[in-house]
Amino acid sequence: MKIQFKINSKVTPEQVIEVFKSSGINRPVDDIKRIKGMIENSNLIITAWDGIELIGIARSLTDFHYCCYMSDLSVKKEYQKTGIGKSLIEITQDTIGEQTMLLLLSATPALEYYPKVGFEKVENGFIIKRKS
Numbered sequence: 001m002k003i004q005f006k007i008n009s010k011v012t013p014e015q016v017i018e019v020f021k022s023s024g025i026n027r028p029v030d031d032i033k034r035i036k037g038m039i040e041n042s043n044l045i046i047t048a049w050d051g052i053e054l055i056g057i058a059r060s061l062t063d064f065h066y067c068c069y070m071s072d073l074s075v076k077k078e079y080q081k082t083g084i085g086k087s088l089i090e091i092t093q094d095t096i097g098e099q100t101m102l103l104l105l106s107a108t109p110a111l112e113y114y115p116k117v118g119f120e121k122v123e124n125g126f127i128i129k130r131k132s
Helices: 013-023 032-040 084-096
Strands: 003-007 044-050 053-062 067-075 101-104
Touching (some): 053 084
16 A cells, blocks of 8 residues: 655545545535535645545644644544554644644544644633534
8 A cells, every 4th residue: 555645735525525424523524515615725735645545634724833723634444543644644744844833623532542643632722612
């Protein structure tokens, strides 16, 4: 398996939805317009490809100088536990630079994963949740 990683490569909403559905991540996969907007308004997208098949994505918003919010980290189920998610995080970190903080919100099932790949838990965060 030769996986290729790309920075800000074009992806379609349909490709991203396929990855989201396979991975088990909870995203609005039945709302293609919303997924399209999520992609178009992100300024850092790292993707993982097996040939022409999109198999993983790390989607972030960043200023490249101080803060980066990784809003999606998703890998197709059959490719999970192979290091692809960790590589997506590492490429994101390399791209934003060491002076830029990388932060994310974790779904409950992934809470144990993130400390294993270098994240530390924070207790000083706050959220105003979306309505839908």
